[in-house]
Amino acid sequence: MSDEVNPFESLQEQIDDAAAFLDVDAGKLERIKYPERVLETNLTVELDDGTIEVFEAYRSQFNGDRGPYKGGIRYHPNVDRSEVKALSGWMVYKCAAVGIPYGGGKGGIAVNPIEYSDAELERLTRAFATELRPLIGADRDIPAPDVNTGQREMNWIKDTYETLENTTEPGVVTGKAIESGGSAGRVEATGRSVMLVSREAFDYLGWDINEATVAVQGYGNAGSVAAELLDDSGANIVAVSDSSGAIHHPDGLDASAVKEYKLQTGAVGGYDGATETMTNEELLTMDVDLLIPAALENAIDEELARDVHADIIVEAANGPLTPDADDVLSESDVHVFPDILANAGGVTVSYFEWVQNRQRFHWTEERVNDELERVITEAFDDLVDVYESHDVPNFRTAMYVVAIRRVLQSARESGVWP
Numbered sequence: 001m002s003d004e005v006n007p008f009e010s011l012q013e014q015i016d017d018a019a020a021f022l023d024v025d026a027g028k029l030e031r032i033k034y035p036e037r038v039l040e041t042n043l044t045v046e047l048d049d050g051t052i053e054v055f056e057a058y059r060s061q062f063n064g065d066r067g068p069y070k071g072g073i074r075y076h077p078n079v080d081r082s083e084v085k086a087l088s089g090w091m092v093y094k095c096a097a098v099g100i101p102y103g104g105g106k107g108g109i110a111v112n113p114i115e116y117s118d119a120e121l122e123r124l125t126r127a128f129a130t131e132l133r134p135l136i137g138a139d140r141d142i143p144a145p146d147v148n149t150g151q152r153e154m155n156w157i158k159d160t161y162e163t164l165e166n167t168t169e170p171g172v173v174t175g176k177a178i179e180s181g182g183s184a185g186r187v188e189a190t191g192r193s194v195m196l197v198s199r200e201a202f203d204y205l206g207w208d209i210n211e212a213t214v215a216v217q218g219y220g221n222a223g224s225v226a227a228e229l230l231d232d233s234g235a236n237i238v239a240v241s242d243s244s245g246a247i248h249h250p251d252g253l254d255a256s257a258v259k260e261y262k263l264q265t266g267a268v269g270g271y272d273g274a275t276e277t278m279t280n281e282e283l284l285t286m287d288v289d290l291l292i293p294a295a296l297e298n299a300i301d302e303e304l305a306r307d308v309h310a311d312i313i314v315e316a317a318n319g320p321l322t323p324d325a326d327d328v329l330s331e332s333d334v335h336v337f338p339d340i341l342a343n344a345g346g347v348t349v350s351y352f353e354w355v356q357n358r359q360r361f362h363w364t365e366e367r368v369n370d371e372l373e374r375v376i377t378e379a380f381d382d383l384v385d386v387y388e389s390h391d392v393p394n395f396r397t398a399m400y401v402v403a404i405r406r407v408l409q410s411a412r413e414s415g416v417w418p
């Protein structure tokens with residue numbers, strides 16, 4: 001894992017790599033490599049003991065050519081300006097890759113939420129929502145969950161916004177609880193798209209996913225649901241990890257039982273259905289058919305990439321591979337299916353939630369899952385079209401070619417103003 005690689009520079013390198021296959025003039029390219037604006041704010045919160053603490057928070061609105069800015073809000077000690085800028089850019093290309101009518105944004109607070117009480121986190125979230133209020137809105141910028149945030153935080157943001165605006169506007173955030181305007185299938189959506197992309201990838205390469213061995217790094221919402229769905233479809237989840245370390249069983253772990261264990265104890269370590277424990281690095285270099293990095297950025301850097309033995313990587317996290325790692329893996333014929341497609345299920349079902357909010361009409365889970373499958377398989381086909389018709393080095397560049405074309409097309413149609 002590399003802390004030295006700046007994720008914003010990684011994003012820009014990925015854009016440049018794809019732009020080399022497109023006929024785009026320098027100024028137009030420059031425009032889609034930087035955020036339109038970034039809010040940086042310091043949130044003052046009273047803790048339960050009466051003391052005051054100040055938290056750095058950000059919201060980056062990267063590009064709005066294709067629709068309202070869209071993207072999650074992350075609570076993590078590593079949140080900083082450059083991470084949020086990168087994550088907001090990845091949202092632009094993710095939404096364009098799957099063809100949903102959004103631009104990209106992202107926010108975050110530099111905080112380790114496990115160190116604070118629920119009441120403190122509620123005050124912190126409402127303080128952030130108050131700062132965000134002039135920027136967000138169902139037609140402007142629509143936050144959602146990300147690392148360490150979920151339905152609870154989205155409900156608080158919605159409530160703060162609606163109270164201050166004296167209105168009801170559930171579509172101002174997505175990822176809400178069902179009774180607060182959430183969508184069926186939203187919690188599982190990111191993991192579901194990881195499963196769908198894995199299935200399509202194996203199909204495309206002519207391999208059988210049913211007997212595949214799978215290692216999952218990170219067992220939060222995306223990783224654990226992907227593992228469960230792949231387990232259900234017959235694949236063999238041989239190792240999973242979280243920040244406490246990794247567990248392994250050569251005959252396969254019961255993905256749902258591990259998820260339940262983590263829910264009870266807070267970590268996967270100690271689960272008694274495993275034969276051995278290992279480090280995260282050991283998991284990432286295991287000889288498996290499918291590796292799913294589902295934690296944070298830069299999990300695999302150039303050095304670690306040289307030791308990767310997986311045949312296929314499907315990225316559940318945003319930005320888990322550095323650009324240098326990508327180069328090494330392309331050279332060694334490891335097939336990497338990029339984050340902007342693989343984890344796009346989350347934002348796609350966020351889009352369905354927003355559509356349902358606007359129509360005040362609730363879809364069944366079956367409808368949500370069917371529509372999600374359609375969006376993801378169509379995007380996979382678009383990826384394959386470019387991969388086969390251009391001399392691109394890997395699937396990531398192919399997906400960026402698809403996405404950048406769409407962003408540039410809408411920018412061209414809008415013209416330049418003023």
Ligand code: GLU
Pocket residue numbers: 070071072073094142143144145146147174175318343344346347348350
């Ligand atoms: N945080 C998720 C992502 O990185 C979901 C964003 C959304 O639903 O807007 O894609």
